[in-house]
Amino acid sequence: MDFDYDLFVIGGGSGGVRAARVAAQTGAKVALAEVDRYGGTCVQRGCVPKKLMVFASEYPGAVEDARAYGWDTKLGDFSWERFKTRLHAELDRLEGVYRKILGNNDVQTFDARAKLADPHTVELSDGTRLSARHILLAVGGWPVLPEVKGAELGITSNEIFHLDKLPERILIVGGGYIACEFACILNGLGVEVTQFYRGAQILRGFDEEARGLISEEMQQNGVNLHLGTDIIEMSKDGDGIRVKATNGSEERFDQVMFATGRRPNTADMGLEEVGVTLGRNGAVEVDEYSQTSVPSVYAVGDVTDRLNLTPVAIREGMAFVETVFRGNPTPVDHALVPTAIFTQPEMGTVGLSEEEARENGPIEVYCTSFKPMREAFAGRAQRVLMKLIVCADTRRVLGCHIVAPGAGEMIQMVGIAVKMGATKEQFDATCAVHPTMAEELVTMREPVRTA
Structure with missing residues (x-):
């Protein structure tokens, strides 16, 4: 049977773009569809903009230290508008880099949402159907809001980079690395930060001694951390949000940010209809070679909910190409990832x-x-x-x-x-x-x- 493509990749993030590029370099005819911005979570809504915000938030401490080292320095005001303008210009530049990488390697791109019509066919949002010998799912994950009354009033890490202005007071809900990172970032930028986490200690799953020290240091640096605490309900209060908590408090915040979990982007993708098995939280189930229950369909990155890190998604994409297009079966190595x-x-x-x-x-x-x-x-x-x-x-x-x-x-x-x-x-x-x-x-x- 003749196919339109040897490989059709759904998702233009780190894993999908790497797999598409390297597969095309083997001589395969490759296409990729992305409904949003190229670069995926890492470049557009995660690692890159977050790290730039980390850098920005560290300058007040650096200026304070400089005085102790003999420098006559003083800190002016932080301009969120100026920083945000430069931030988004950098994200635009990086998206251009990703598009250029695909173009230079003769990967045909479609700025459209794609879903599976059958094990060898994808359907784009404009109704176009295209066939492929192999289909790679690299659609990532998305933050989810908890089932709390008024939760729709809150934001997630997706929206934090697009705020018109920084809030004076923010509540961050969650205890994972995203919640803790943004608590530190916003605290450093001068926002009054309160953090609720329902567990006994932040950063569950990491070494207890290490996370205990981080918790102490965060509080010493000014983050108002409440452990064993969750939201009961939220309601609109003028320009702000009133929050009732399980610790008996009722406070008003300018913003509430939820970092309470992410979910694989598998809804309305036609996956179960064509026989792709989904597991807990909607994750695509794969074997050690990233192959799904449908032999022609593979998946890499956060959509598989294995080890949700950008370099891991890239390595999964490389192993997929090695296995499928170079004839060298290569299992993904998730051991000892720093x-x-x-x-x-x-x-x-x-x-x-x-x-x-x-x-x-x-x-x-x-x-x-x-x-x-x-x-x-x-x-x-x-x-x-x-x-x-x-x-x-x-x-x-x-x-x-x-x-x-x-x-x-x-x-x-x-x-x-x-x-x-x-x-x-x-x-x-x-x-x-x-x-x-x-x-x-x-x-x-x-x-x-x-x-």
């Missing part, structure tokens, strides 16, 4: 938390917490954490957790060693770079506890 949380302070993490490692056998925990030189000189009380989890039998470093300025940069390099299976003795045999915070990773000689 990642960073851009709270203030940052957290970098790779491998097992102490709690996870305890369940797998005897371990040794090496940990140190201290005031870094730069901040201590400036009179800040901020503390950092360096932590290694070591298998007592094999001596392999099973996990590393860093809470410190620049933790994201550090964990990228540590991730290489951990992925290679480095032992504690190999860490110890590495000469320290002095004076740095990271030198502590190779100078911790005695475990603080064993389990």
Whole structure:
């Protein structure tokens, strides 16, 4: 049977664009459809604009520190309008880059919504039907609002980049990395931030000691964090929003931002009708090669709800092309993926938390917490954490957790060693770079506890 394309990709985010480009480089005839902006969540609504906001929010602290270092400095006012204009210009530029990448590799693009009509046919929103030997779902995820009375009055991380002006007071609901990052960002930009999280501690799933330190530092920096607290209902109050909470409070905020979960974008895609199995929360179920229950249909990225990180989606897309178009079956490797949380302070993490490692056998925990030189000189009380989890039998470093300025940069390099299976003795045999915070990773000689 002749097909219009060898591959049709639905979704123009990081995973979809990478898969389309690399597949086209094998000689395959490739098309891609994207209903929104190219670049997906990461470029348009996530990592990139968020990180630029992180940078912006750190300047007040830097100016304050500069005075301690002898500089005669003072901080002026922050212009959200000026920052936002430059931010969106940069996102426009990046979207252009993504479009150019596809064009330069002869990938035909359709600015339209696409769904499946059958296992080899996609239907565009204008009714056009196109056939393909293989279809790749890379449609990502979307924030969801909780089922709370008045929840429609709130915003999500999608809208935070498009506000006409910064609120004076904001309530952020959630305890994951998105909620915590934006609590720190907005606090740094001068917004009065309150954060509600219904759980006992923020950043569930991460190392307990590390997330405990981040929680303390966030509060010390001015975030009004309420744990074990949730919203009962919300109502309009003039230009603001009145919020009733489970802790008995009733307060008025200018904005309420929900960061209470994301859902794969699988609604009204025709997936179940053609036999694609969906799992919890609407995620597309795939095997280790990203193949769905329909042999011609594959899926990568957040729509599969495996490990929802941009570099992971890209690697899944690369493995898909290697498997399907290069004849080299390549399973996706989700083990030992380093990642960073851009709270203030940052957290970098790779491998097992102490709690996870305890369940797998005897371990040794090496940990140190201290005031870094730069901040201590400036009179800040901020503390950092360096932590290694070591298998007592094999001596392999099973996990590393860093809470410190620049933790994201550090964990990228540590991730290489951990992925290679480095032992504690190999860490110890590495000469320290002095004076740095990271030198502590190779100078911790005695475990603080064993389990």
